[in-house]
Amino acid sequence: MGIYGQDWASYQSSNPDTSGLSFVFIKVTEGLSYTNPEWTDQRDHARANGLVVGYYHYPHMANSVEAEADRFLATAQPQPGDILVLDWEGYDSANSGVSHADQLAYKEAWLRYVKQKAPANPVGMYCNFDYWENVDTTGYVADFLWIATAGRSAGDPGIRANWLFHQYSDNPVDQDYCHLDSTDALSSWALSFAPSGPAWPGEYLRLQTPEIHDSNVRAWQQRMSDRGWHITVDGWYGPASASICRQFQAEKGLTQDGIVGPATWACAFRTDNVT
Incomplete structure (x- = not known):
C-alpha cells in the first residue's frame, strides 16, 4: 500500500523521469533572494504527467518570517490542490548561527503565517529525525508532517508521531513515500482544504462599536x-x-x-x- 514521489531542486533537470511517481515536492525559494531556476518547468512537467504537486521553501532563519513567507507565496502562486511546505533544517552557514530556540520560533511562526495566507492549501513541515527529536518541542506541523529518516524502509520512519510523507532515501535522488492508497486519494486530500462553502465576503467580522x-x-x-x-x-x-x-x-x-x-x-x- 502507499504511493511514491520525489523532491526536486535545481540539481534535477526541468523534466525528470516520473515513472512510478504519484507526487513531487519542488523547491521554489530559499531565503530572500534565491529562486530555483527550474521550478516552473518542473511544475509543468509534473502536472502534465498527472502528479500531485507540492512546493517548498528553504529558510534563512535570521530573516523576517513574513518577508520570506510572502516571497515564497508570491513566487509559487499556489492553486487549489497544491501542497505548501517549510523545509525546516538549519545545518548550513545561513542558519547554523541561529539558536535552536529561534529556529523553533521561526518554524512555528512560518507555518501559522502561511496557513493564514493560504487557507485553501495544505501547509506542512519537512524535517529530519534530528530536528524532530532534538530541536522541535511543540509537535506543531500545521496540516501534516513530512519526515526524513534516510536508510529506513519506505513507510517506516521510526517515529511515533502522525506523519503523511516519509523521505526514506536520497539515492540517486530524494525519494518519498505517502501512506495514502492512491494518487487520487492524495489529490482529494489536498483539494479538501479549498472551501466548499461561500467565498469570504471581504468583510472582517470583529468586535467594534457600534457592533x-x-x-x-x-x-x-x-x-x-x-x-x-x-x-x-x-x-x-x-x-x-x-x-x-x-x-x-x-x-x-x-x-x-x-x-x-x-x-x-x-x-x-x-x-x-x-x-
Whole structure:
C-alpha cells in the first residue's frame, strides 16, 4: 500500500523521469533572494504527467518570517490542490548561527503565517529525525508532517508521531513515500482544504462599536451553529460571537484574534474538519 514521489531542486533537470511517481515536492525559494531556476518547468512537467504537486521553501532563519513567507507565496502562486511546505533544517552557514530556540520560533511562526495566507492549501513541515527529536518541542506541523529518516524502509520512519510523507532515501535522488492508497486519494486530500462553502465576503467580522450587524455575520453564525457550536444566530457580532471565534481558532491552530477573516471563514466552511 502507499504511493511514491520525489523532491526536486535545481540539481534535477526541468523534466525528470516520473515513472512510478504519484507526487513531487519542488523547491521554489530559499531565503530572500534565491529562486530555483527550474521550478516552473518542473511544475509543468509534473502536472502534465498527472502528479500531485507540492512546493517548498528553504529558510534563512535570521530573516523576517513574513518577508520570506510572502516571497515564497508570491513566487509559487499556489492553486487549489497544491501542497505548501517549510523545509525546516538549519545545518548550513545561513542558519547554523541561529539558536535552536529561534529556529523553533521561526518554524512555528512560518507555518501559522502561511496557513493564514493560504487557507485553501495544505501547509506542512519537512524535517529530519534530528530536528524532530532534538530541536522541535511543540509537535506543531500545521496540516501534516513530512519526515526524513534516510536508510529506513519506505513507510517506516521510526517515529511515533502522525506523519503523511516519509523521505526514506536520497539515492540517486530524494525519494518519498505517502501512506495514502492512491494518487487520487492524495489529490482529494489536498483539494479538501479549498472551501466548499461561500467565498469570504471581504468583510472582517470583529468586535467594534457600534457592533457589526449584517448578513455576513448571520451566515458565519449559522455555519458555526451547524458545526455544533452554541451560538445565537442573530446577525450581531458581539462578545459571544468573538469568544466562539477565538475558541474555534484555537481548536484549528489559527491566530486567536477573535476576527473572522479569510482563513477563519474558509476553515469554518470546510467539510472535512467538522467540530
